[in-house]
Amino acid sequence: MPIPPGGRYHEDAAITMSVIIDSPPALKPLTTHPFAGDDKLREECGVFGIFGSPDAAAHTVLGLHALQHRGQEAAGVTTHDGREFHTERFMGLVSEHFTSPQVLEKLPGHAAIGHVRYSTTGETVMRNVQPLFADLATTGFAIAHNGNITNAWTLRKQLVAHGAIFQSTSDTEVILHLVATSTFRTLLDKLIDALRKIEGAWSLVALSKFGLIGVRDPLGVRPLVLGRMGDAHILCSETCALDIIGAEYVRDIEPGEIITISERGVKSLKPFPPGRARPCIFEHVYFSRPDSFVDGMSVYEVRKRIGAELAREAPVEADMVVPVPDSGVPAAIGYAQESGLPFELGIIRNHYVGRTFIEPSDQIRHLGVKLKHNANRWLIEGRRIVLVDDSIVRGTTSLKIVDMLRQAGAKEVHMRIASPPTRHSCFYGVDTPERDKLLAARMDVEKMREFIHADTLAFLTIDGLYRACRQPEGRNDIQPQFCDACFTGDYPTHLTDLEEREAVADQLTLLASTGG
DSSP, rough: OOOOOOOOOOOOBOOOOOOOEEGGGOOGGGGGGGTGGOSEEEEEEEEEEEEEEETHHHHHHHHHHTTTOOSSSSSEEEOOOSSOEEEEEEEEEEGGGTTOOOHHOOOOEEEEEEEEEEEEOOOOOOGGGGEEEEOOOEEEEEEEEEEEEHHHHHHHHHHHTOOOOOSSSOHHHHHHHHHHOOOSSSHHHHHHHHHTOOEEEEEEEEETTTTTEEETTTTTTTTTEEEETTTTTESSSSHHHHHHTTTTEEEEOOOEEEEETTTEEEEEEEEEEOOOOOBBBOOOOOOOOTEEEEETHHHHHHHHHHHHHHHHSSSOOOOOEEEEEOOOOHHHHHHHHHTTTTTTOEEOTTTOTTOOOOOOOOHHHHHTTHHHHEEEEHHHHHHHHEEEEESSSSHHHHHHHHHHHTTTOOSSEEEEEOOOOSSSSSOSEEEEEOOGGGHHHHHHHHHHHHTTTOOOOEEOOOOHHHHTTTTOOOSSSSSSSSSSHHHHHSSSSSOOOHHHHHHHHHHHHHHHHHHH
């Protein structure tokens, strides 16, 4: 029998599996996501940690506000007051719960970690909301994780077979169990031992009675930065979270680096074998806020450079450049400046769209794009438009926006995409469709152009993207400078869970074909 998405598989006589297991979460289709209609790739999490602040909880909440774009399903904060741990976790936005004085009063302490989340692994339910907490032999231990563990399913089976009892379906809990079962003596050594067993991408913050810990995976796929505010030290996913609390940026945590922050100060160690960094290039295309710095580069500047590269690679005769707000704005500015065409806000975004809008009929559902965007007819009518967006995922939103511009009287619509075609799924903490749902995996550029009803369609080349990210020679195909697997299919780590699921599926297919 086939394994249902997100379902369970029971032991079969011909296939030895002694425990009931969850199907690999990295393969969950985007259509199960509550934001599926957005037709965008979604970063899955943002993390924040602070040590040495009498207002640790309040500063963490403010930091999570700044990181809200990285996760809008749930948020949580854990603090330590010198004796006890305190945790508050809620479904929904940070502002919906953590602005209450009553909630903050429940979070005393000088140290805290926080998390905002979308879900790729596990359901969107309370038991998966982070930080996750466990009582270990020597201390309580809370952890918040950004990324995705690509062998979590495999490790989970092994842990359950040895008696582990899981309370969530999140891959983050695998780390907790690995720490708890490690035979090393100190908490830090237990954590290092645990992280050496996992594959994939992770930036995490952890809190114990001994202090705050931050870790970035050896490839540096997911970002993590260090900041300072007076005597307090901060770890967070993006520099914009430092700005909101008035903290200064100190530096990026290096790939494979562990930072410990305690009363003894800030210490750094690198316990993992050295390797070549592969930070996620899509942080520069879309995920990070434009006012952040990622790996020493201004995200806004990179996106303008992307637009300029796109204008040089794919020029077209037109009357104006129009961004798809807000994701296409910086690249459209760069395109306009390089091409000499005027930049105009030909599409107006409604910033007050609720997250739970009810769509009671096919007709209303079809109009859904106008809840967020509306064509500025006065500008558009009779004009040739260069329409700039950051990416095309399934193509449904691009189709609706192009049609909307035509209905507003656009003479021509030339779509320009500020990234290469997204042809492959991400398994490193980004919510993407299964590959057969990605438009670029099913069609060439000309077919895609026909699908979205554009007059012309062009994507930025992979070398153009690299040049915009300060790699003047483009992509090094032998040793790529970034993780660009969503564009190239060049995955920088093993995908153990994917390989195991495919092996199980092949065996089940064989059994079905032989009547087993």
